[in-house]
Amino acid sequence: MAVGQVPFPDMPMLDGVRLGTAMAGIKKPSRRDLVVIELPESATVSGVFTRNAFCAAPVSVAKAHMAACRAEGRSPRYWLINTGNANAGTGEAGLVDARESCRVLAEAVGVEASSVLPFSTGVIGEPLPMARLSAGISPALDAREATSQAWQQAGEGILTTDTRAKGASVTLEIGGEQVVINGITKGSGMIKPNMATMLGFVVTSATVEQALLDQLLRETVDASFNCITVDSDTSTNDACMLAATGRGPRIESEADIARFRDALQDVMTALAQMIIRDGEGATKFVTLAVSGAQSRAEALDVAFTVAHSPLVKTALYASDANWGRILAAVGRAPVTDFDVNRIVIDLGDVRLVEHGGRAASYTEAAGSSVMAKEEITIAINLGRGEAEATVWTSDLSHDYVSINADYRS
Amino acid sequence: MAVGQVPFPDMPMLDGVRLGTAMAGIKKPSRRDLVVIELPESATVSGVFTRNAFCAAPVSVAKAHMAACRAEGRSPRYWLINTGNANAGTGEAGLVDARESCRVLAEAVGVEASSVLPFSTGVIGEPLPMARLSAGISPALDAREATSQAWQQAGEGILTTDTRAKGASVTLEIGGEQVVINGITKGSGMIKPNMATMLGFVVTSATVEQALLDQLLRETVDASFNCITVDSDTSTNDACMLAATGRGPRIESEADIARFRDALQDVMTALAQMIIRDGEGATKFVTLAVSGAQSRAEALDVAFTVAHSPLVKTALYASDANWGRILAAVGRAPVTDFDVNRIVIDLGDVRLVEHGGRAASYTEAAGSSVMAKEEITIAINLGRGEAEATVWTSDLSHDYVSINADYRS
Structure with a gap:
């Protein structure tokens, strides 16, 4: 794929x-x-x-x-x-x-x-x-x-x-x-x-x-x-x-x-x-844009933590607006003194997270319409600095497993 | 599973x-x-x-x-x-x-x-x-x-x-x-x-x-x-x-x-x-035993790097003795001044890696017979200290993707 x-x-x-x-x-x-x-x-x-x-x-x-x-x-x-x-x-x-x-x-x-x-x-x-x-x-x-x-x-x-x-x-x-x-x-x-x-x-x-x-x-x-x-x-x-x-x-x-x-x-x-x-088994092209970080290294840490999360990647594969998995991945990034109340997460043009939880304006229909697309941007503003970084990744699909379970045989 | x-x-x-x-x-x-x-x-x-x-x-x-x-x-x-x-x-x-x-x-x-x-x-x-x-x-x-x-x-x-x-x-x-x-x-x-x-x-x-x-x-x-x-x-x-x-x-x-x-x-x-x-989609129970590390933290870093590698996990799922993926995962662990010539990796009782490459005694048949089992131990001796750590993990299967792509629906 x-x-x-x-x-x-x-x-x-x-x-x-x-x-x-x-x-x-x-x-x-x-x-x-x-x-x-x-x-x-x-x-x-x-x-x-x-x-x-x-x-x-x-x-x-x-x-x-x-x-x-x-x-x-x-x-x-x-x-x-x-x-x-x-x-x-x-x-x-x-x-x-x-x-x-x-x-x-x-x-x-x-x-x-x-x-x-x-x-x-x-x-x-x-x-x-x-x-x-x-x-x-x-x-x-x-x-x-x-x-x-x-x-x-x-x-x-x-x-x-x-x-x-x-x-x-x-x-x-x-x-x-x-x-x-x-x-x-x-x-x-x-x-x-x-x-x-x-x-x-x-x-x-x-x-x-x-x-x-x-x-x-x-x-x-x-x-x-x-x-x-x-x-x-x-x-x-x-x-x-x-x-x-x-x-x-x-x-x-x-x-x-x-x-x-x-x-x-x-x-x-x-x-x-x-x-x-052309990532193995890729069905989505995902841009992770992290801003408001204290350093570029911090922004990259958050972006890669989300990009590597198997739960985020399988949700992307399923076109499931399971924003809780994105929030959980951001929350476990190696950043000290994280104030979750300042973090804002957008999925495309839909606000997912603010004030430490799901955005009041969020609707499942709006989230799903973004997730259904082939190209998806997840924007994460940490609200604690001026540094930023952008990382690109793919989803985790059945084909990824098939390709890598069968590669040598 | x-x-x-x-x-x-x-x-x-x-x-x-x-x-x-x-x-x-x-x-x-x-x-x-x-x-x-x-x-x-x-x-x-x-x-x-x-x-x-x-x-x-x-x-x-x-x-x-x-x-x-x-x-x-x-x-x-x-x-x-x-x-x-x-x-x-x-x-x-x-x-x-x-x-x-x-x-x-x-x-x-x-x-x-x-x-x-x-x-x-x-x-x-x-x-x-x-x-x-x-x-x-x-x-x-x-x-x-x-x-x-x-x-x-x-x-x-x-x-x-x-x-x-x-x-x-x-x-x-x-x-x-x-x-x-x-x-x-x-x-x-x-x-x-x-x-x-x-x-x-x-x-x-x-x-x-x-x-x-x-x-x-x-x-x-x-x-x-x-x-x-x-x-x-x-x-x-x-x-x-x-x-x-x-x-x-x-x-x-x-x-x-x-x-x-x-x-x-x-x-x-x-x-x-x-x-x-009982890990999601698990078909293997894998023990990663790292020894010869300079600290327990270092041993844990190596063990988790291998345990998290999607390529190692899919090879385990496929029962494929793709030891090169284990070697590659060890090599990317966040350890400074790694001397790969001192690293010894065993799969069960089969020596996989020594002197910076595949062990001379290794045979595909021996590796495959270990990989075919449900319970597998990968032992990694870093040859640079006395600290050790053991980590347990599962493989990455089609069922893992299915379970997590379908969880909310």
């Missing part, structure tokens, strides 16, 4: 960027499961990764390779991505496999192995099928193209339980020249990124110096991928990459940085929201 | 204690939904309550009445419990209703209103049907008995989505005399008590001074009701009450206190585990 229609957009070409995919048979035959994204030498590259202590081997290797490139003043040139196997929980052997996959690609194109960054997604704990993966690298390289179709095929080639490819693109003008930002992402379950979505790859034609690129990635991920949750489970493989090809306008004036950041935020937020719309 | 057979035990009579139930039609006709538990004047009474900021009106009133009794050197004499309506999120009107229900009972038996402690469970946010509740008090009083059957009917009269009444009883000898501890509890969903289960009522024939009773309740609840979770949702109405009738042997020597505490812990743990066995 998935909420709403989100067609894959047209992706403008980016000078120096090519994408190739292959059907390597890593988990299932006859599906795209191996993707190579090529970046020009002039690119700057930034990445954020999962904070899960059991981070996957490719995450460790990608970080080490990025550090090696930076130490030598080079830029990573290739992102090598496979689905079907996460190469996580695989210990030392997994690290050897991840490095070897980079070496195979590097040798084929004549770059250093550390110029290749590996990414994996899929089942945890099984050895990477190295023979099939290595054999798929050459066909993926042969298929490299800069076209919109290549972007879409790459979007398909990184999916796991997702039901559709996810892409976003924004074009803006900087100094009279067009700047393109293209991104693809995947993720559907095990989604409560603490750094990034499971996998996101964003490339812009702009020229952005390294420190600024790092900062922009952190800022825009914090307000997008780090504000979504399907099931509260942070993956071992989360990674979000941002590259600037260095072939387009330089982003350096304050005004240009602000405009570029806004456009990048639009791409990141669109991609993050697509993950929620 | 429910895990295993847990018949209601024989409950010895307690001198001075009577229980009466009525069918008041609070939510549905023809089911026991109102319970009165009478305690003797000689009793000491202790209670622990939910930490949910939106605590229900009866919780506020029960706390206030207990304080009033203590201030005047009296003991609460009646516990008045209804199911079908939680009287939570009902604001000022809910407080008025809770106080009025105490007044009606107090007047009927000739005690102060503050000698009555009210408890409610059921749907949140609807006004208490006061006419029906008040009308039920007299029949409940008329039905008062000290028999085992009266305990069982009281156990039935406090249930919500539970599938069966839950009671436990232990008898020990203190100074050559028998001491009885009887307890009943209810709870099935919205179970991640932060203080107590939804409702628990335990009475002993011993004589225990107030301060010691308070301490024993806190200690035994911390290792029982506060170590269970069905769905991570802390209720607005949680309360666990402990009364000592003062008609039996005095518990005061260190040796007697230790023996009494052990027996009380047995009752509390048995009751808490019954809630998990």
Whole structure:
């Protein structure tokens, strides 16, 4: 299931960027499961990764390779991505496999192995099928193209339980020249990124110096991928990459940085929201807007407590205006000195809670009419400060249980 | 659904204690939904309550009445419990209703209103049907008995989505005399008590001074009701009450206190585990035993992170030895400086994880044979300290979604 229609957009070409995919048979035959994204030498590259202590081997290797490139003043040139196997929980052997996959690609194109960054997604704990993966690298390289179709095929080639490819693109003008930002992402379950979505790859034609690129990635991920949750489970493989090809306008004036950041935020937020719309078993797209908090951290705590509540999520699935469950979830959020009499909760344009209980104006009919919708906003004003945060989530349906009870079988 | 057979035990009579139930039609006709538990004047009474900021009106009133009794050197004499309506999120009107229900009972038996402690469970946010509740008090009083059957009917009269009444009883000898501890509890969903289960009522024939009773309740609840979770949702109405009738042997020597505490812990743990066995949609009873932690809080953090993971819970439901999900959940626990190479995870007697990945000795067949069982222990040794904690939980099944998507309709 998935909420709403989100067609894959047209992706403008980016000078120096090519994408190739292959059907390597890593988990299932006859599906795209191996993707190579090529970046020009002039690119700057930034990445954020999962904070899960059991981070996957490719995450460790990608970080080490990025550090090696930076130490030598080079830029990573290739992102090598496979689905079907996460190469996580695989210990030392997994690290050897991840490095070897980079070496195979590097040798084929004549770059250093550390110029290749590996990414994996899929089942945890099984050895990477190295023979099939290595054999798929050459066909993926042969298929490299800069076209919109290549972007879409790459979007398909990184999916796991997702039901559709996810892409976003924004074009803006900087100094009279067009700047393109293209991104693809995947993720559907095990989604409560603490750094990034499971996998996101964003490339812009702009020229952005390294420190600024790092900062922009952190800022825009914090307000997008780090504000979504399907099931509260942070993956071992989360990674979000941002590259600037260095072939387009330089982003350096304050005004240009602000405009570029806004456009990048639009791409990141669109991609993050697509993950929620395609959340495992999702039948609802839910926005939790918390305001009146003493800090953004407090607002996020309240939003995530409600977003993770199985009772709220099953009520959303049932289109049941069971506002008592929302109130109970807010009440157990880790906030000290909560004055419930100041809390106001709105469901869409219907006031649910004020003065410590159900709003006098509330009617079941009004609540039900909002809950019947596919897209629902729950606004919670804590009445104790100026900080706010927005989190997006999905509901908890029978399909979520089916998908995750059957995933490996 | 429910895990295993847990018949209601024989409950010895307690001198001075009577229980009466009525069918008041609070939510549905023809089911026991109102319970009165009478305690003797000689009793000491202790209670622990939910930490949910939106605590229900009866919780506020029960706390206030207990304080009033203590201030005047009296003991609460009646516990008045209804199911079908939680009287939570009902604001000022809910407080008025809770106080009025105490007044009606107090007047009927000739005690102060503050000698009555009210408890409610059921749907949140609807006004208490006061006419029906008040009308039920007299029949409940008329039905008062000290028999085992009266305990069982009281156990039935406090249930919500539970599938069966839950009671436990232990008898020990203190100074050559028998001491009885009887307890009943209810709870099935919205179970991640932060203080107590939804409702628990335990009475002993011993004589225990107030301060010691308070301490024993806190200690035994911390290792029982506060170590269970069905769905991570802390209720607005949680309360666990402990009364000592003062008609039996005095518990005061260190040796007697230790023996009494052990027996009380047995009752509390048995009751808490019954809630998990009867967890909404539960098909598995899962013990999470975390050891090698730097503190008990850290051990609890890891245990609850795994216990709350929807992906672990759906894998348990599917009897799928998807140990990667357990590893991923451990890895995202809020523990700083986690060295994954020191973590050892066992599933029953099968080693799953060591040296940062799947144990070399692990086989899918061995893991599957453990997962196929109804009762499963996951042991996690963090290898960084001496502290430990045990948490009990259930799986996440289709029935959980059905029960909670349909609960109000």
